[in-house]
Amino acid sequence: MVDFDVLIVGGGIAGASLGAHVAGRRRTAIIEMESRCGMHATGRSAAFWLESYGGARVSVLSAMSRAFLDAPPAEFSDRGFLRSRGAVHLTRDELPVLPPGVESRTVEREELERLVPGIRPEWQRALLEPGCADIDVAALHAAYIRKFQREGGSILPDAKLERAAYANGRWTVRFSNGSEVSAAVVVNAAGAWADQVAEACGVSPLGISPKRRTMVQLRLERGGLRDLPLVDDAAGTFYFKGESDRSVWLSPHDEIDTDPCDAAPEEIDVAIAIDRFEKVVDWKIEAVERKWAGLRSFSPDRAPVYGFDPDQPSFFWCVGQGGFGIQTAPAASQLASSLLMAEEPSPGIDVSAYATTRFAINSSASATA
Template sequence: MTDAPPSAIDVLIVGAGIAGASLAAVLAPWRRVMLIEAEAVPGYHATGRSAAFWHETYGGARVQPLSVASFATLSRPEPEFSDHGFLSPRAALTIGHRSEAAAVDAFTAEFIAKDVDVVRMGAAAIAEKIPGVRAEWSEAAYEAACSDIDVGGLHAAYLRAARRAGAVIATRAPLTSARRIDGGWEAQVGGQSIRAGVIVNAAGAWVDRVAAACGVAPIGIQPYRRTVIQLRLGAPVPADLPLVIHVGGDFYFKGESAGRVWLSPHDETPVDPHDAAPEEIDVAIAIDRLQSVVDWPIAAVERKWAGLRSFAPDRIPVFGADPHQPGFVWCAGQGGFGIQTAPAIAALLAAQLGAPPPVGAIAGVDPAPFAAARFA
């Protein structure tokens, strides 16, 4: 453990990835907060391995309100939080084979109806955006507003803000057990006993295990392995290549630097929570799918890694009080959109834990659809 625990704390947040760090930053000015992390560094498993982007349609229509409400914090944060934004313009193409025109039409219509700036594109426009695209990939929806997220910078800013507001942050501090006592909790953390009024379970892929350690029924949060590789190409592909996502969910790729791309087979392999590593078969599948879309020679696989994405059974985030156990709060199931929704989720959940109500766009988001009570 890196910091000495306070004599009494109001909220013990388990997990120092983007979910726990953002909540700690927003809540610490109003409550006594301790943020604990089982690993040696915060954000080791999911946040630190994320190839994140702000993409309004990512996650679907039910997640979109959280993404839209988070945009202001990501692009124009308050000066006391950061002196710069965390977004870099990218643009996105949701692309389909000529046989998938109906799917791209449906995607476009769904989000136009929600006032998203989506433009339907045909083969000629796609070829201008993706040099070397094969002719049969002739259907796409274009979103100019998509941006890369500086994940490391955002995560570090939240940790700094939490510390400035008085939160205690401890690493190598796993929660091994907890029990209700005197209207609160007595938790065993990194070999120490800690008293807290509320436990917030923001432990990513480990949330159901943390719940079990606290005597709380699990929700059924399933971790999935996601693979990403960096390719050096034998073709002059521009660094600002749009994010290209298959409408059927078989791949995505985007420019990384001149002549290099990040590529994923969009895999979701159910796994137990662990230190994920890429499988060679997933790397091979990713390359095969890319080569079916573009005519780019591949010079080398320069990097490959895998992370864990965790989903609730209905695939939307879960945040709020457990319906059966007083003093136990969930912040889980952020899937692959946890970075781009973190500002909204943190502000909405902090308000339930004693912080003032959120302001701006976040104030307009109804937290009820994301409540843990839906799994009661």
């Protein structure tokens, strides 16, 4: 049986980025149930860095990740992972309130028409967030995987965790193919499958909820769309952004409850996305070029979770990243590694905001209310 100090379950952006920080100091493996890492949420992301997204607790991690994404250390990459785009938050009513410190300004109709040519007349104003940028997700994930492997980390593909037992200070982990490994610590970075992994390890689930998100690539009659800003509805019913000269990526901003699975788009959700898009701009659609879906996984309070389980101190949670796991990966992985390695976290982070114990506290409070 092969022995590890740290066994990370899941090779998406959460597991890969954490592993890159830990592998050089602990004998570490990433186990991945698919044939390669990052096939689900990470590999299907239309990721952008949007500081306002996800609320105050997420915004802190996003802001702290920006410098790395702009200019990563040479050990990760010789170029940045961002491409500036800007975001336009449309509204028919009051302008949205962004988290403190997020740069923004009001845009009235005349400027709005320049930013989004062909926008329909009922959209009169918006909030511009100039810092929004595309993230090269594949390059970022690959950089973390390379760093992990250079530091001596092992990747075990096609390794679905079937069950794990803890005894005498170590986990014995059995895979569906019958093989086994042992580890001192199991890290749950399994995304939509996080609660299933916990139960297989005899640990109480946190209530991680997978949600399906639909994406559509449209080819349009007009050109000049590649540098279009990210355009979203402040009410959260759509977003779209330029992809190529004549195509956009569009989502109905759906969050549909689902079991952990290889997500696929539903035709009704594609139709809803297109209907909402046509109510924003007068651009003629020539074709649906692609459609896909991915899973976003949320904790009960929609903030990520980093830390050891309160009832099993050799089981570490790194889950609940929702749709913001990629834009927060640099700061979140540093936070998670510091907690895992019993080191001081970066200044400016309230560790309790991401702790597993907050759910137990909330449950106790509800029971006595």
